[in-house]
Amino acid sequence: MDRRSFLATAAAGLFAPRARTLRADPFTLGVASGDPSADGFVLWTRLAVDPLGGAGRGGMPPRDVEVGWQLAADERFSKIVRSGTVTARARDAHSVHVEVEGLDPGREYFYRFRAEGRVSPEGRTRTAPAAHAETPLTFAVAACAHFEHGYYTAYRRLAEQEPDLVVFLGDYLYEYAPGGYTALSGKRVRTHTPGKCATLADYRLRHAQYKSDRDLQAAHAAAPWLAAFDDHEVENNWAGPVSSTGAPAFAARRAAAFRAYYENMPLRRGSLRGAALRVNRRVSWGALARFHLLDTRQFRDDQACRDGVRSGCDERLSTRRTLLGDRQWRWLEEGLRDSPARWNLLGQQIMMAHRDYRTGPGREVNLDSWDGYAAERTRVLDAMSRTANPVVLTGDAHMHHLADLKTDFDDPDSPVVARELVATSIASDGDGYRDRRWIADSLAENPHLSYLDQRRGYLMARLTGDGLTVDFRTLEYVSRRGAPARTAHRATIPAAPGT
Template sequence: MPGSPLSRRSVLVGGAVLAAAAPALPASAAELRGVGRPARPGRLFTLGVASGEPLPHGVVLWTRLARDPLAEDGLGGMPNQEIKVDWEVATDERFRHVVQRGHVDAAPRSAHSVHVEANGLRPGTEYFYRFRARGEISPVGRTRTAPAPGALGELTMCFASCAHYGEGYFTAYRRMAEDEPGLILHLGDYQYEYAANASKDVREVHGPETVTLANYRQRHAQYKTDPDLQLAHSVAPWLVVFDDHEVENNWADEIPEAKSETQGQAFLQRRRDALQAYYENMPLRRESMPGGINMRLYRRRAWGSLANFHMLDTRQYRDDQAYGDGNKPDGPDLHVPQRTITGIDQEVWLLDGLRDSRARWDVLGQQVWFAQMDHDPGPAKVLPMDAWDGYQASRQRVKAGFDAARNVVVLTGDVHSHWAADIKADFDDPDSRNVAVELTTTSVTSGRDGSETNAGGDKIKAANEHVHFYSARRGYVRTRITPNLVRADYRVLPYVSSAGAPAATAASFVTQDRDPGLHAV
């Protein structure tokens, strides 16, 4: 799977060049040397490049033109006209061996974003790509197609969640890129809707709270100017799902955080605008293009026969949180069979996919805690309403479906801390069998620097015997998936309040083929 050292160095340098195009985010002169430098540096490609949705014979290539990324109208300082964008894919970073090329029009109605579905590629192959427009050449990105059906092999996959621009520097994305993953998953809260908060922010957030299409476009553009995020997008294909902050905190289907009738009516337009901006700024396929307030984001991507990635959407179809948001005592509403966090159609789709899977590992990329997370070490049970604990009948049906698959690994974000847990057949019986494992990543920046431990995390770990580890530092999770095991390294940064923190591994666990459960390494 790995490419040559020169190829990887080229793309890392290319990521630095992307940063050089961003306003007020200059790269050093040393970073600008190398083969990834655009032939004609300009200011059209200030938001960088990205790829995603790898299939055996194709991948999505993304960019968005913006001369003024922070323009208040969300249109990036671009003219009200279509602009022709050429693209090409090569097997080498110098583009001596181009295998695909074409052009597409970047239009004002989509904020001059570009989604190219490059097809006719070879399975399991590393490629390089770039764009041209109006005499300017984008930085080079590296991507990879999925292996052919039946192939096993190995995969380094990193996943992350919760990146608040104001609350810290995105160093975790840079450290993730330096791990040379073949695939990156983002599990939600890619951007935050909040306006600037002088008491908490260490970086300036531009614009008001995001409510309109212009607001969301501007906010996404500001995030994409970050050099560390650009680097992570340029080194590997991504699979993404959203959680709540891409729209509004704690929303559920058509219900906003504030439950007033006036807010409810306004929320539908807000949701429509947020989903449009999300699609415009992510390397997604046309099948995920929003229609009104709806967006088909749950989907399945195979990595040969090694892994099936079931990317879930636990926001658009869920019933509203029971008993309000936050942590509440266990109650009868949490056990109502009709209440669901996925919606019935998605639940059936997931169960069918697990039953029909022939993959060695079935990986659920999703947003909120799946395992029970009792917040009271005493006899009472206090549970998070926003997680699967608030939809226990729904969780029980999905857990029952795990038995149809060979191995299940649940990936989770949302909670701004690392967690490693076994998923039990019966969480109230510590001796019940394990049916899967859950790997939860901390935030990239949300919550600022964090700490090794805290009182809240200590209480949760004490109350849940199936929990093996937690850390309240910022970071990400690096996994190595092989036919025989999945290894998870919990990567942490000592600080994000300033740039350049090193990354270290706080803990490592493995789960083995046909042996659900986590074992410390």
């Protein structure tokens, strides 16, 4: 029997009909993949027969469950290339992380799972190109998906475009109790699980609620994800070891949030390290691009001047303040310096460009963003100026932005180091709008910004050796389902000559 026949036979046995011992479908949270390399990726699922049952345990029995998995070269699963079994442990909320290796570079694959006689939905994923290849890349950028503020139609529209990769930059879920954060639209279309998230059970339950959304499941099943958290996966505006609300036992709460995040995302097994969760990492797309994903929460100093949008805060300018922490800063500096890629894409959570929120004399800045850590921002931009074709990808702001990044934002003649592409929210703050006067005033106050849009949506980008074209996709409403998405603005960033 040759290898392919053996694999097909083994897979057929693995997925043969068996007795159904679970009382309902355990794949209610969908499937996902992530962190592609040239020879593999992570496959994920989590078993839950009742997503909102069992104190965060998904209604599952308190025992381990064997889960089969298949990887195929075609959608019909007639060409099985890998298969196996993995244990979904009760202590890990019956989550599964399969790290597949030894695959062909630069190709599409399909995957599914089976547990106790039931088969999961199918997912589509792909490996990165070989190290020498400059294969074009289509990727989406998304962030900020408050469950109560709107439906996840933007996820559905993103999935329909079938990108090669999805870059998700934080606020995958929100920790507030029901009604704890009122949208700008004033509408609440759905209701959070009870209470504010504080324990492992709370975070597991909230993840299950979000993952139960079919539009979110479609976005996960459409392509591999590169995901990193921001603040609301733990608590609004937390900073390193500091709770923004003075919550007791914050270290334990943060560790619980990290564990639940790992259990519910397609991350590699080495990401969770005790009470810490490593999300800063590099992922290469052949010779074309290198993604440098940052962690702008876990290692930062507390926000200056009591946080918020404020004026007259000299503390924010201190050279002693850090957002990245020493170790991550060295990791980033070395990665930018040594990168062989034609494009270097920094995926991070908070706006890097300077943003003056006051119209007219004076200045007001968001101290939770890079404006609160201005000296370190200058160091990062200086390092970026010495690498090939840097672009910054950002979430958090609930508005589309297109910005020029400079080492001196007060000097109109300061050279542009990089461009920043800020994705608006998937749902956070509810139905969007277009306040044209406010936009005009904001652009006049911040001449390094060239585009703003307050509607919901995502970014869809096409990257080649010659340039990056980005579509700012918007939806007119999220308070009801079914909104179409359209390209409200398109920008092209050419590769620098000689790179």
